[in-house]
Amino acid sequence: RGVSFIKLVCVSSNMYKLIYFAFTLLVSSYAIKLPPELQEYVDELHKICIAQTGITDADHAAYDIVKNPHDPKLMCYMKCLMIEAKWMNSDGVIQYDxxxxxxxxxxxxxxxxxxxxxxxxxxxxxxxxxxxxxxFCLYGADPVNWYLI
Incomplete structure (x- = not known):
């Protein structure tokens, strides 16, 4: 699938998932071979959020953060990614720490x-x-390393 948006090794399965999500959100230019279980997690996260939001893989692949940064089709997909990865809680508080x-x-x-x-x-x-x-802020902060999982 086309990849365009914000984990690696830690102690538990949930930590693996979170760290990989962080890694994939910002680091497309790194040539790191990810462990299969982490790639499986990202694929599953993508699958979950595609299903929850009703977007298609074509919608995902066509996303252009420069021309249409707040694409209505993708905004709730991004919310799903953040909540599933525990980057944002259900009240909308981003979990920076x-x-x-x-x-x-x-x-x-x-x-x-x-x-x-x-x-x-x-x-x-x-x-x-x-x-x-x-x-969009993450893209502005580091457009070279940003992509949407």
Missing amino acids: FITDTIHPDVKDIIVTAINKCRSIPDGENLCQKASNFN
């Missing part, structure tokens, strides 16, 4: 730098817009 505390050391500097530039984002009218605003 959780994100930075669980990042793999190899990518921590890149992700923490971007995240720190995105600590004050507009809430938007709903959680989908908030997730989209956060996504």
Whole structure:
């Protein structure tokens, strides 16, 4: 599938999942071979969020953050990714400390730098817009390493 948006090794399965999500949100230019279980998690996360939001793989592949950063079809997909990965809770609070505390050391500097530039984002009218605003901020903070899982 086309990949365009924000985990690696830690102690538990949930930590693996979170750290991989963080890794995939920001680090497309790194040529790191991911362990199969982490790739499976990202594929499953994508599958869950595609199903929950009703977007298609074609919608996902066509997403263009430069031309249409707040694509209505993708905003709730981004919310799903953030909630499933525990980057945002169900009340819309972005879990900055959780994100930075669980990042793999190899990518921590890149992700923490971007995240720190995105600590004050507009809430938007709903959680989908908030997730989209956060996504767009991450892109602005590091357009070279950003892509949508």
